[in-house]
Amino acid sequence: xxxxxxxYLASVLEKADTGPVIEEKEWDYQYIGAKVKDLIKKYDxxxxxxxxxxxxxxLADRLYQAGWELALESGVYCRNTKKxxxxxxxxxxxxxxxxxxxxxxGTGDDEAVLRQRRPExxxxxxxxxxxxxxxxxxxxxxxxxxxxxxxxxxxxxxPPSIPTAFGxxxxxxSPWEVMAAxxxxxxxxxxxxxxxxxxxCVGAAAxxxxxxxxxxxxxxxxxxxxxxxxxxxxxxxxxxYADLTRAAHFYLTGSVAHTFCDxxxxxFLGGKEGVAIGCVAGPIxxxxxxxxxxxxxxxxxxxxxxxxxxxxxxxxxxxxxxxxRNTKLLKxxxxxxxxxxxxKEILYEVAAMALMGVSSxxxxxxxxxxxxxxxxxxxxxxxxxxxxxxxxxxxxxSREEANALVTQLVNKYQALIPTADTGIHFRDSYNLxxxxxxxxxxxSYEEVIDELKEMDLKL
Amino acid sequence: MNDxxxxxxxxxxxxxxxxxxxxxxxNDWDQVYIYQTIKDLVQKYDLKIDIQDPGVPSDDxxxxxxxxxxxxxxVQSGVYCTDTQRQMIFTREELEKVLARVPEEVQIGEGxxxxxxxxxxxxxxxxxxxxxxxxxxxxxxxxxxPMTTAYAQIEENDFLCTGALRTTYGRxxxxxxxxxxxxxxxxxxxxxxxxxxxxxxxxTVSGPNTSASAIGTVTTVTHGCxxxxxxxxxxxxSELKVSxxxxxxxCHYVQxxxxxxxxxxxxxxxxxxxxxxxxxxxxxxFILMKATxxxxxxxxxxxxxxxxxxxxxxxxxxxxxxxxxxxxxxxxxxxNFTRPNAGPGEKDLLYExxxxxxxxxxxxxxxxxxxQTATGRHEAHCSPLEVRFLIQMVRAAEKMTRAEADPIxxxxxxxxxxxxxENKIGKRFDEVYDLDSLxxxxxxxxxxxxxxxxxxxxxxxx
Numbered sequence: 001x002x003x004x005x006x007x008y009l010a011s012v013l014e015k016a017d018t019g020p021v022i023e024e025k026e027w028d029y030q031y032i033g034a035k036v037k038d039l040i041k042k043y044d045x046x047x048x049x050x051x052x053x054x055x056x057x058x059l060a061d062r063l064y065q066a067g068w069e070l071a072l073e074s075g076v077y078c079r080n081t082k083k084x085x086x087x088x089x090x091x092x093x094x095x096x097x098x099x100x101x102x103x104x105x106g107t108g109d110d111e112a113v114l115r116q117r118r119p120e121x122x123x124x125x126x127x128x129x130x131x132x133x134x135x136x137x138x139x140x141x142x143x144x145x146x147x148x149x150x151x152x153x154x155x156x157x158x159p160p161s162i163p164t165a166f167g168x169x170x171x172x173x174s175p176w177e178v179m180a181a182x183x184x185x186x187x188x189x190x191x192x193x194x195x196x197x198x199x200x201c202v203g204a205a206a207x208x209x210x211x212x213x214x215x216x217x218x219x220x221x222x223x224x225x226x227x228x229x230x231x232x233x234x235x236x237x238x239x240x241y242a243d244l245t246r247a248a249h250f251y252l253t254g255s256v257a258h259t260f261c262d263x264x265x266x267x268f269l270g271g272k273e274g275v276a277i278g279c280v281a282g283p284i285x286x287x288x289x290x291x292x293x294x295x296x297x298x299x300x301x302x303x304x305x306x307x308x309x310x311x312x313x314x315x316x317x318x319x320x321x322x323x324x325r326n327t328k329l330l331k332x333x334x335x336x337x338x339x340x341x342x343x344k345e346i347l348y349e350v351a352a353m354a355l356m357g358v359s360s361x362x363x364x365x366x367x368x369x370x371x372x373x374x375x376x377x378x379x380x381x382x383x384x385x386x387x388x389x390x391x392x393x394x395x396x397x398s399r400e401e402a403n404a405l406v407t408q409l410v411n412k413y414q415a416l417i418p419t420a421d422t423g424i425h426f427r428d429s430y431n432l433x434x435x436x437x438x439x440x441x442x443x444s445y446e447e448v449i450d451e452l453k454e455m456d457l458k459l
Numbered sequence: 460m461n462d463x464x465x466x467x468x469x470x471x472x473x474x475x476x477x478x479x480x481x482x483x484x485x486n487d488w489d490q491v492y493i494y495q496t497i498k499d500l501v502q503k504y505d506l507k508i509d510i511q512d513p514g515v516p517s518d519d520x521x522x523x524x525x526x527x528x529x530x531x532x533x534v535q536s537g538v539y540c541t542d543t544q545r546q547m548i549f550t551r552e553e554l555e556k557v558l559a560r561v562p563e564e565v566q567i568g569e570g571x572x573x574x575x576x577x578x579x580x581x582x583x584x585x586x587x588x589x590x591x592x593x594x595x596x597x598x599x600x601x602x603x604x605p606m607t608t609a610y611a612q613i614e615e616n617d618f619l620c621t622g623a624l625r626t627t628y629g630r631x632x633x634x635x636x637x638x639x640x641x642x643x644x645x646x647x648x649x650x651x652x653x654x655x656x657x658x659x660x661x662x663t664v665s666g667p668n669t670s671a672s673a674i675g676t677v678t679t680v681t682h683g684c685x686x687x688x689x690x691x692x693x694x695x696x697s698e699l700k701v702s703x704x705x706x707x708x709x710c711h712y713v714q715x716x717x718x719x720x721x722x723x724x725x726x727x728x729x730x731x732x733x734x735x736x737x738x739x740x741x742x743x744x745f746i747l748m749k750a751t752x753x754x755x756x757x758x759x760x761x762x763x764x765x766x767x768x769x770x771x772x773x774x775x776x777x778x779x780x781x782x783x784x785x786x787x788x789x790x791x792x793x794x795n796f797t798r799p800n801a802g803p804g805e806k807d808l809l810y811e812x813x814x815x816x817x818x819x820x821x822x823x824x825x826x827x828x829x830x831q832t833a834t835g836r837h838e839a840h841c842s843p844l845e846v847r848f849l850i851q852m853v854r855a856a857e858k859m860t861r862a863e864a865d866p867i868x869x870x871x872x873x874x875x876x877x878x879x880x881e882n883k884i885g886k887r888f889d890e891v892y893d894l895d896s897l898x899x900x901x902x903x904x905x906x907x908x909x910x911x912x913x914x915x916x917x918x919x920x921x
Contacts, residue, residue, distance in 0.1 A: 006641070010628035013637050017630075080636070166471045174542070174703050175474050178677070178710035179467075212677060212707060215640075219681040220715040244637035245674060252644045253682050 001225065001254045003291070008095070009251055012289055013244060015085035016078035024082065024238075031074040031084070032236045032268040036277050039066040045273045052313040052410060053356050053403035057325065060119075064322035067280025068092075074281075076289050079234065080241040087288055095288045101328035103293050105156060105256050107226050110192075110199030112155035114294060118324045119361040120398050125391050126364040128228075128332070129384030130158025132203055133373040136426065138162045140377065142187045142194075144426055147435040148381045149195035153388035156228055158203030158366065159188045160379065170209060177209040181217035189223075202227045203258070211242040215249050225255040231290050233261035235300075236268050236278060239289055247290035259283075259292030260334065265312055266302030272315040275299050279319030283329055296366065298334025305372040306338035308349040310414050313406065317360040317399070324361030332364040333357030335387060338416075340371030340423020341380040342441050345413040347448040350383050351390045352409040355457075358394035359402035365391050371422040378422050380429040382437050382445050390452065393459050405455055464713050465753045473751055476547035477540040477706060485544065492536040492546070493698045493730040497739055500528040506735040508780065510773035513734075513872060514865040515818045519581075522783035529742030529784065530554065538747050541696065542703040549750055557750045561790040565755045567618060567718055569688050572661035574617045576756070580786045581823040582860040587853050590690065590794065590828035591846035592620030595668040598839045598888070599625055603649045604656075606888055609843045609897040611657035615850045618663035618690050620828070621650045625838065627669075634671035643667035643675040647684050665690035665720070673707040680715055691719035693752050697726045697762075698740055701751060709752040720794065721745075721754030727774055728764030734777035737761050741781035745791055756826060760796035766879060767834040768800040770811040772872045778815075779822040779861070786823030795819040797829025797849060800875075802840040802885025804903055807875040808832060809910040812845060813852045814871035817864040817919075820856035827853045832885070839887040844899045848907055855921050867917050 022031070039045070043066040047054050054060075075086040087095075101116040114126045129148045136144050141162050149157045164170065165180035184207050192200045204227045205217035214231070217223050231246035233239055250257040263269050263278030283295035297319060301309045307316065316333065323331050333356075337349035350368050357365060367387035370379040394402060423429070429441045437445065453459055483492070500506075504524040508516065516522075533554055538547040563578040579585040592610050607621045626632065627642035646669045654662040666685065667675045676693070679685045693708040695701055712719040723744035725731045731740040741759040748757055761778060763771040769778065778795070785793050799811035808830075816827060829849055832841035856864060885891075891903040899907075911921055 006645075007628060010630060010641060013641065014630055016637075017633065166467065168471065168475070171478070175477075175706035175710040178707055178714060179471065179474065182467075182714040212673070215674065215677040215681075216707075216711055216714065219677075219711070220687055220717070222714070225682050241636050245640050245678070248637045248640040248644075249678050249681075252640065252678070253684070255682070 001256065003251045003254050009248060016081055016083055016244060019083035019085050021082050022077065022084050024077070027077045028268045035070060035074055036269050036274040039069055039277055040273045045276060047314055051403060052310065052406040053317045053359055053399045054314055055399035060318055060321035060325055063276055063318050064280055064326040066277045067284060067322060070277055070281040071284040074237065076285050077238045079238050085289065092284065092288055096284060096327050096329065099287050099329050100293055101330065103256065103330055105226055105228055106201035107199035110197045112201055114330050114363050116328050116330060117361050117363050119321045120359060121361060122395050125358050125362060125395060126155045127153055127388040127391060128156040128158050128203065128364055128366045129154035129381060129388070130203060131160035131379035132158040132206060132366065133369050134160045134379045135163050135376040136160040137377065138164045140426060142191045143432055143435060145188050145191035146195050147430060148384060149192045149197050149200060150435060151381050151385050154384055156201040156203065157192060159184065159206040161207040170207065173210045173212060177212040178216040180207050180209065181205055181213045182222055185217050185222035204229050211245040214246045218249060218253055218255055225253055227256065228258050229255045230258050232259060233282060233286060235262055235264045237282060237285055243290060251291050257290065257292050258294045259286035259290040260296045260298060261286060263297055263299045264302055265299055265309065272311040275312060276315035276318050279316060280322050283323055283331055287329060294330040294332060296332040296334050298336060304338060304417055305336065305374065306417065307334065307336045308338060308353055309417060310410050313352065313356050317356045320357060320360035320362050330363045332366055333362045334366045336369040336372055338372060338420035340375060340378040340421060341383060341429045342424040342444065343421045344444050344448055345416055345420065346370055346383055346423065347386050347445065348409045348412045350387045351452060352406045354387050354390040355394045355397065355402040355406050358391050359397045359399045375422045377425040377427065380426055380437065380441065382441055386445060386448065389459050390457065393457050396458065405457060408455055464716060470710065470713050470753065474706065477543055477545055480545035480547050482544050483539065483546050488539045489730045494732065496532055496536055497732055497736045500531055500739055501735045504528040508734040508773065508776045510734050512869060513772040513776045514869040515779050515821060515861045516776050517861040519787065522780055522787055525738050525742055525780055526784040526788040528739045529746060532739055532743040533746045536699065538751055539700045541700050547751065554746055554750055558746065558789050561749065563790050565792050567688060567690055568663040569661040569686065572659060572663060574663065576792055576825050578790055579823050579825050581783050582821060583823065584858055587820055587824065587857055588826045589615055589617045589850055589853065590620060590665065590826055591616040591849065592665065593622040593841040594620045594829065594831040594835065596622045596831060596835045596839065596841045597625050598622040602839055602888060604653055605894055605897060607650050607653035608656045609892065610846060611654045611659055611662060612897065613843055613846055616846060618665060619654065620665035621646060621668060623668040632669060639670040639672055639674040640678045642669045643679045644684065647679050663688065663690050665692060673704040676708045677711050680711055680717055687715055687717040689718065691717050693719055693721055693754065695723040695744055695748055697724055698730050699744060699747060705752065713753055719754045720756040720758065721748035721752045722758045722760065722796065723748060724760050724762045726762050726764050727771065734773040737774065738777045738781040741778065742784045745785055749791060756792040756794055758794035758796040758828060760798050766800060767798065767836065768879065769796065769798045770800060770815050771879065772876050775814060775818050775868065775872065779818045782819055782822040782824050792826065793824045794826035794828050795824045798831040798834055800834060800879045801883040802833035802837065803842040803845065803891045804885040804906065805883045806906055806910055807878045807883055808845060808885065809848055809907060810871045810875040812849050813914060814868045816849060816852040817856045817859065818868050820853055821859050821861045821864040837884045839889065840884050842888050842891050842899065842903065844903055844907055851921050855919050858920065867919055870917055
């Protein structure tokens with residue numbers, strides 16, 4: 001992938017070094033908190049409490065204007081330099097327009113294509129499946145990635161993270177990060193090869209660390225430029241030198257770059273309306289700062305962490321519609337349910353998110369950070385499989401139709417979120433020999449599929 | 460390289476040493492594990508270097524005793540990890556095993572630019588590989604391409620090391636920031652453009668030189684940039700210390716199965732002591748770098764505590780003896796590293812290069828690298844003409860013995876030693892080269908021609 005506007009890249013780094021100096025507290029309270037509050041009022045951002053998939057195009061467009069104004073007037077805060085990074089209207093528009101509207105990832109027979117969609121557009125969404133952001137024991141990592149890669153409906157696989165490399169603790173900013181980078185990529189690439197999909201695009205690198213791990217993993221004998229390389233913001237709209245370094249590395253190596261942010265519901269953005277604005281401004285600024293080929297905002301509930309909370313559904317739906325209607329950014333939905341594998345509720349949450357996202361115009365779905373990704377090994381390919389089936393069924397739905405289904409699903413899980421069952425470990429939900437779901441988990445899946453069919457979803 | 464540099468379990472075991480070895484205060488390391496230990500070993504092995512009339516020693520027994528002293532130092536002290544404050548200890552058996560598997564030849568480059576570097580030994584005729592460049596000398600952005608191209612155009616230059624950028628895209632380079640990534644990519648892309656312009660696209664290059672952190676290496680040894688067949692760099696700090704940054708670099712070279720050279724600069728007048736101590740530290744450094752960083756080629760560029768240069772007279776026999784010790788007792792691929800005091804346009808620069816190469820090539824090195832002109836501390840004070848001159852000296856020295864080189868080296872040292880106090884940093888590249896033709900000015904070429912005549916008068920067959 002040719003990425004050669006190095007003067008722009010240098011100008012972004014320069015903004016981080018030469019912008020106005022701001023204290024972080026001032027950023028949080030003034031440039032985010034007060035600003036977002038004003039924008040909600042100025043653009044009249046509100047919707048009915050029980051609507052989960054709004055179909056108000058004017059509201060979506062006003063939300064885009066609010067997000068744009070936040071991006072333009074507040075910009076990004078660089079934590080290393082305490083500087084505010086600002087773009088002019090023209091700069092911002094130019095960089096947003098320069099993003100791809102279609103993206104080929106992976107290689108050969110295993111290529112996948114991400115294409116721009118709009119709300120209610122009956123075109124195919126791309127499915128990313130994996131245990132991204134969730135730890136798994138090193139010895140089970142390969143089996144888990146293979147199990148996901150064996151799912152035919154998954155186009156791109158996202159590996160879990162490993163807590164150790166060769167049995168040793170991965171010390172941050174140490175050579176162990178390089179060891180972990182190679183360990184993860186070796187295991188992941190071997191797993192997709194065993195699954196018969198050696199050219200499959202892999203989300204890389206999944207194991208957390210400093211920028212070292214990402215840089216080391218994107219190299220010879222490791223992850224390829226055609227894999228899906230991550231860099232992100234810190235909430236809200238903050239960036240670190242480490243993330244700028246990752247972004248520069250992906251740009252210079254011509255690698256596919258995925259960028260994400262996690263606006264916090266109940267944080268400095270405020271409530272659902274503020275999160276909706278954050279979910280628009282974030283992707284705009286991700287493209288401008290980190291030059292992502294794909295963007296996503298995966299909002300997080302301040303206490304529950306999940307993004308399936310009813311208040312967050314419409315906020316995300318509107319933000320997808322806003323971006324889809326006003327840009328060609330390749331945007332996705334990040335699915336982070338409260339429940340874990342083995343429970344029916346996780347499947348309700350995943351289905352609700354898929355219906356909401358696809359009808360609102362997302363181009364791809366990231367499925368699934370089960371049980372909010374905080375319980376080691378609590379994730380399985382079954383929930384990604386369900387996501388894929390529902391997502392493809394939703395390609396034919398209007399927002400109103402999706403809203404009706406989502407309302408039924410939310411009623412099935414919302415009361416249980418605060419005490420969500422985090423489910424069972426991969427070794428209990430799957431047969432590690434056959435890499436097939438355990439009978440009980442398979443049965444739950446089939447029962448939920450039947451329930452969805454009974455709700456008139458064409459699976 | 461087809462075979463892995465090292466099995467990953469063995470490398471993990473090295474990293475374990477950095478995390479689990481005994482804790483030591485850095486002052487204890489410097490004063491007891493380095494200074495006192497080296498002092499005792501110099502006495503124990505009766506090591507003596509004539510620093511009043513320095514030249515090229517030819518005492519094989521002394522060279523072997525230096526090797527024994529260095530093995531003792533490597534076993535008794537090991538390596539100090541500055542990030543964890545741990546002593547990385549190696550048994551004699553571990554080190555012997557590491558040395559036993561060192562191959563007699565190594566390979567760099569691709570296609571027609573492939574170079575096979577074969578073991579040489581003292582007083583032996585045999586081809587010396589040339590690594591010519593400006594080796595990290597800081598240059599302004601607009602000079603990097605013409606300078607690098609000029610070095611790449613030197614036909615007998617086997618591989619190329621570029622300089623370091625002062626700015627990137629007009630902006631200052633902040634260490635440990637994303638600027639490291641952008642600057643190092645700019646340096647390496649410019650280097651690859653230069654070798655293309657010189658008609659040598661497969662030419663081995665060494666870099667990046669611009670970054671102060673491991674980021675520079677990790678970001679550029681990757682798809683579309685530095686190739687596994689290039690000449691990577693990772694180092695010890697003085698004395699026998701390693702940082703996480705260097706272990707990160709080493710780990711990245713291991714994981715990408717890339718060629719790497721390891722270097723270490725013992726300090727003359729520091730904790731290693733004088734000439735004999737520097738020789739012991741130099742040899743121990745090579746052994747321990749092979750065991751810790753797993754390079755394929757090694758150089759030590761000892762540094763004078765105040766002047767930085769490694770052509771300071773007592774350092775000539777110290778380095779000669781160290782290379783003789785390594786050459787006679789191991790297969791380690793040894794490079795010298797030319798860091799003269801004087802700069803372009805100065806005759807002293809040429810005397811320093813000649814003395815250094817005559818001493819070290821006859822002492823068995825396989826690779827001659829340089830020139831880090833004027834100790835590399837003055838922006839753009841370097842030129843390809845001194846590399847051309849270096850090559851002439853190397854080719855002459857390949858046919859000589861230590862005993863034949865000794866009197867010429869002594870005379871050359873006599874010609875430059877007093878001038879070293881004057882810091883004759885000479886001129887910038889753009890003052891001694893024509894930027895259009897990329898050829899030296901008549902004046903600078905004339906100085907070189909005069910010195911060549913002087914050397915022939917001294918009996919050197921050029």
